[in-house]
Amino acid sequence: MALVIHNTLTRRKEPFEPLQKNKVGIYVCGVTTYDKSHLGHARSAINFDVVVRHLRGKGYDVKHITNFTDVDDKLIARAHELGVEPLDLSRQMIDEYFSVMDKLKIRRADAYPKASETIPDIIEMIKGLVDKGFAYESRGSVYFIVRRVKDYGKLSGQSLDQMIVGTRKEPGEDKRDPMDFALWKAAKPGEVSWDSPWGKGRPGWHIECSAMCLKYIGTTVDIHGGGTDLVFPHHENEILQSETFNEAPFVKYWMHNGMLTVNEEKMSKSLKNFFLVDEVLKRYSPQTIRFFILNASYRQPLDYSEDSLDEAKKSLDKLQDTYTALLSVGGNATGADGMEEACTEAWERLTQAMDDDFSTREAIAVIFELSRTANRKLADGSLSNTGVDRLVSTYRRFNDLFDVLKEERRRLIPTRDETRLQDTVTAQIDLPIDRNRISDDNYIDELVQMRENARRRKEFDRADRIRSRLAELGIEIQDTPEGAVWKRK
RNA sequence: GCCGGGGUGACAGAGAGGCCAUGUGGCGGACUGCAGAUCCGCAGACAGGAGUUCAAAUCUCCUUCCCGGCCCCA
Structure with a gap:
């Protein structure tokens, strides 16, 4: 049975054939570590978690890499607002990320490289691009010459000339062409920066992924994933950098997950319509969240609402x-x-x-x-x-x-046990429930047994009261032909 | 403007030429002291128009509406 994967590059499903038999290198774009993750990030993580699990289940030796963008304008701005060091903020957000993703049962990737820790590789790659004549330095920054690549736009189908019409990008004062994008950004005073052949600065957004793919997987990765919002320009630019530098195809299969939406609009920080994972986790179990996400096709948009989460739960x-x-x-x-x-x-x-x-x-x-x-x-x-x-x-x-089911069992109180028909407490109808003991299964067994006895005596009023009291405590009783069965909700 | 992806029953959301999706909800029935759970059955659908085909949610064309991307973004 052959696995087929929808490849964004061809917009078709293709038989999956990794570069090396049985080995799969997969790189999934991670998050920018300037804020907590919202459910959209979780969607991506859950989708690719299942992709990796299925590949491993099929016997592939999978190497899964996911990055953290910990050097970025927004991160710097946010850190500045909070009066902390950008890399400290980033560390905090990474802890936060792992904390919620672990709760969501995302299996850890094999490595989580950070931009800040990949600087030498990034510089190496930029130098190579400059040497090949595909990039130039300008006032301490380095830009990629987009127009020099002839098959530009193969992933997104964008054509340069069309785009310029629609773009309002001002020609950055340092760029020769508005389409060029930064590989290296000269540091502004007081910003985090690293030494480079072009002076102090930091990497542009796209280059880290190219450098990490090369470093951790190789010149060509089997699967590269991320949200559809990354197709252009992020992934398109990664292709330019990597293929120019490596002179090899960058990615065999591009996979993009659809956006999580709210009232049909993309969930995003800028629209302020996002729901943080840790908030949603307060109301719904990790299993429910996973089920909600996996109960849809990963490529299509999925609309978030409490109603749909409730339905997923049911x-x-x-x-x-x-x-x-x-x-x-x-x-x-x-x-x-x-x-x-x-x-x-x-x-x-x-x-x-x-x-x-x-x-x-x-x-x-x-x-x-x-x-x-x-x-x-x-x-x-x-x-x-x-x-x-x-x-x-x-x-x-x-x-x-x-990973949506729990290994939970229920307790059965058989009805047939005639010897236990005598209650110790028969007088009061509203028996007092000892709240300190509600986590004790044996105690619950006793209470359920009492109800069962009451039922046998046709004291349904009493039986129903016990049932509803227990229900208030999150214990659900169901009567079956074999007897009463209960479980914690 | 350009490049993508879509419009499926009350709702969510699959499917991609002929056959059941599935779940929630609704209706009827079985079971039950009641409730719940479960089972059985029923209703209800492919945006609109034209075409291809013996056969079209599924392919082609047109119309229309929605969403995403083109600054950042999973």
Whole structure:
């Protein structure tokens, strides 16, 4: 079964063939570390997390690199406002980044290079570009001569002449051509800067990615990813720099994730319509957030709203309930229950979906269908122990990719236990619940047992009160033919 | 202006020539003391127009609306 990836370069799905058999170098553009991450950043991280997981699951030896842009105008400005050193602010934001991304279960990349720590490589590359005649120095800054590259615009489809019409870029006083872009920016007084052959300064935005790709992966990377908003000019310019310097193709497959929107408009700092990841995490679980993101195609825009997060939660609960049930109950039937075939088929379809340009939405649909089969079997008691095991392991494999399910079990209080019908506390209807003990499973078992006893005695009023009191404490009781089952919400 | 991507049932959102998407919600039923969960069934759709084809959400053309990019941005 062959993996196909939608390549922005050709705007088509192409069979995935890495440069070296079984090895994949993937570079994903990271964030500028001047502020906390919003959900849009999380979307990108989650999408590429799953891309990497699937590649690894297919047996590829993956090297995943994601950068931090820690030298940047906005960062400098923000640090200045706050009265801190830019690199200190950056360190703080990087901690922040890892803190939320870890919560979202993003597997760490193999390296997170920072622009500030890649300066020698960057300078090396700029020198090379100057030597080749594709860049020039002007008042301490260095610019790339865009017009010297003949196949300009192959990624974004932009043509230089068209663009100039629409652009209002003022010819920077140091640039020879308004289309040229900075490889190296001369330092203004008091700014963070590094020594270079052109004097003190700092790298331009695009060059760090080119330098890092070369340093950590090689002249050609298999997959280069990022948001669609980076296609132009960032990625286009990376191509110019890298291909000119390396004289080799820069990227085999360009992958771009769609924007997260709010009321159909791009979520962004400048529009102030963003939701910070740590804020959203206060209201929704990491699993819900991942599910929300993965329940859409990565290339399309996805609209954020509380309603859609709520719906994602409901949907995910359905899957989780089935998984929890499977983890909690053993099978009782003997002989063939058809789960081997069902699981094999589901897994095949799921893999096919993932191989089709990482169609996570379709993969999720497959799991829902398997859930229906499982629930049906669960209800009519026709699952065998091996059937349960097969289902559980299929869910686990799914979860290795998606990481949206918890390994949670529920507790069953069997109804059949006649000896426990006598309550110690029968008098009061509103029994006092000891809040200090609510985290104690055995205590909850006791309470649920009391309710169960009340039900047996047809004291439904009392039973319902216990149920609603527990519900207030986040404990949900469900009655099943086998007895009452409870779990923490 | 130029370059991209889109308009799918009540909603979210897949699919890319013939067949079921899936989830939420709605309606009916089973189960149940009730609730919930679950199962079974039902309704409801491909922006508009023209064309290609035995067959079109799916391909072509036109119209229209929306979003993204062209300063920064995942």
